[in-house]
Amino acid sequence: MAEKLLEIRKLTAGFLTENGVVKATDRISLSIGKGQTVCLVGESGSGKSVTSLAIMRLIDYAGGMIMEGNITFRGQDLTTKKQEEMRHIRGNQVAMIFQDPMSALNPVFTVGEQIAESLRLHQNKNADEAWSMAVDLLKLVGIPAPEIRAKQYPHELSGGMCQRVVIAIALACNPEMLIADEPTTALDVTVQAQILDLLRKLQAELGMSILLITHDMGVAAEMADRVAVMYAGAIVEEGPVEDIFNQPSHPYTVGLLQSIPGFEGERGGELYTIQGTIPPIGQLPSGCRFHPRCPHATEVCRQKEPPEFMIGADHRASCWLYEDKPVHIGDDHSSREEVKPAW
Ligand SMILES: Nc1ncnc2c1ncn2[C@@H]1O[C@H](COP(=O)(O)OP(=O)(O)OP(=O)(O)O)[C@@H](O)[C@H]1O
Ligand code: SF4
Ligand SMILES: [Mg+2]
Known part of the structure; x- marks a missing residue:
């Protein structure tokens, strides 16, 4: 197995509700090797997004908490980090792509400004450097005429292009790991295939690890090195993609x-x-x-x-x-x- 980048051990995360504390993930364990793609699959409500929010510690802002377990990323336990330290990790080492590209983009800024903002914040680039890197990133994610597109607003771009912009923003921090939560669900089938191709290409070029969350076993078959099957908060089966599909x-x-x-x-x-x-x-x-x-x-x-x-x-x-x-x-x-x- 590839050298481990992320190791989740017996992670329980949940929410405080009117009926007391409820667990959305129940002692889940999962590893992601360097340069590997691990797909987390399961029906709606199985706890896939909560797992990703827990890794990023964004669960703290969603009214939830980590109740038990460890998340070790590059040898450091993320469950004990302060939010200030997590902001640094989120900006520089782990990036996340959410399901709906439109809601991830700010309608009042051009897409170039939004990528450049991320570069200024996380990579200390000045305005000119950040703008030219933003254009390069748009090119990297396959947007034609990137100089022109950079000056456009999200509503001027198609859903597929917006998702490419969201990926560009994620890549702006040069992450070692990308968490993509249903990155293609909102897109039509042809565009879906293009975005999956793009993720594969970027992974090969940049050597990132990817945690890909999907309810679609077809996507897992195409993308995964390993597959974890989640049901009602637990990982009920996990293994190499060939084993999951053949056995x-x-x-x-x-x-x-x-x-x-x-x-x-x-x-x-x-x-x-x-x-x-x-x-x-x-x-x-x-x-x-x-x-x-x-x-x-x-x-x-x-x-x-x-x-x-x-x-x-x-x-x-x-x-x-x-x-x-x-x-x-x-x-x-x-x-x-x-x-x-x-x-
Ligand atoms: N903020 C919250 N407060 C209370 N319960 C929540 C909260 N967020 C999620 N849950 C519950 O946690 C469980 C797991 O939700 P989660 O969003 O992780 O599912 P999912 O596998 O990502 O599903 P989907 O495929 O629909 O995105 C669900 O029962 C959901 O209702
Ligand atoms: S056969 Fe396995 S999956 Fe089915 S109920 Fe028994 S333990 Fe659960
Ligand atoms: Mg989800």
């Missing part, structure tokens, strides 16, 4: 894959949907959090929360199906066949 092990992951049009597990030509809905925050069922929706649930699932079991050398899943079939680190592909349940 999906948690019934929730299998359900997500069967819901993709054209996936080989698709049943009878009809698009599969996982029955039931994700439980609301703070109302987890007993035992396995997925048991009310799981076609394989047994009594133990209803009573006891499953721990993580190793499915392969670098592939884990939290599911009782693997209890009596431990696979030890170093097991090869053929022995993994034995633990795969017959779906």
Whole structure:
């Protein structure tokens, strides 16, 4: 595995509500190596955005808090940093792209001014240097005629171009890690593919690590080195992208894959949907959090929360199906066949 840049250990983050403290992430662990793309996938409400806000410590401003665990970035624990120190990290080492490009841009400034502002603030550039670097960044993210576009306002640009500007602002701090929360959801399919291509190209050129949040397994298949599947606040399966797609092990992951049009597990030509809905925050069922929706649930699932079991050398899943079939680190592909349940 690539050298670790970010390591999240047993992170619980949540909110204080009328019903007391509720956990939006529940002891999640996840690592991102240098230059790697890790995709965090899961249905709406599973806790993906809360995870990203916790890493950036923006959760403090969203009425939430980190309750337990560590987030180690380049050897420093972000959970204990003061906001002033976090501002420096957010401006210089970790950047974030939010889902809706229009809301991330200020309508009253030109896009060039907005990129230049970031360069002035975080890289101490003077006005002229910042402007010329802003134009260069617009070029880097594939905006034609960047000198002209730099002088335009967000409403004069298409959604796809605005998302490119948002990416340029994120790159202005020359980040080692980019967190992209559903960066293409608001865009149409052709533009989506272009933005994903751009992220791949930038990653290859700049060597960044990317945490890409998406509810789309197709995007994960295309972009990820590793995939973490999140359900109701927990990472229920995590592993290399090939393992997740060739040997999906948690019934929730299998359900997500069967819901993709054209996936080989698709049943009878009809698009599969996982029955039931994700439980609301703070109302987890007993035992396995997925048991009310799981076609394989047994009594133990209803009573006891499953721990993580190793499915392969670098592939884990939290599911009782693997209890009596431990696979030890170093097991090869053929022995993994034995633990795969017959779906
Ligand atoms: N400020 C908040 N106060 C209380 N609960 C919140 C707050 N923000 C998020 N939540 C809850 O935390 C849970 C996880 O939310 P989160 O936004 O992380 O989901 P998500 O996986 O990003 O979903 P989506 O795919 O819709 O973006 C949800 O139940 C949500 O309602
Ligand atoms: S532990 Fe049981 S209920 Fe949970 S996913 Fe596995 S089989 Fe299904
Ligand atoms: Mg979200």
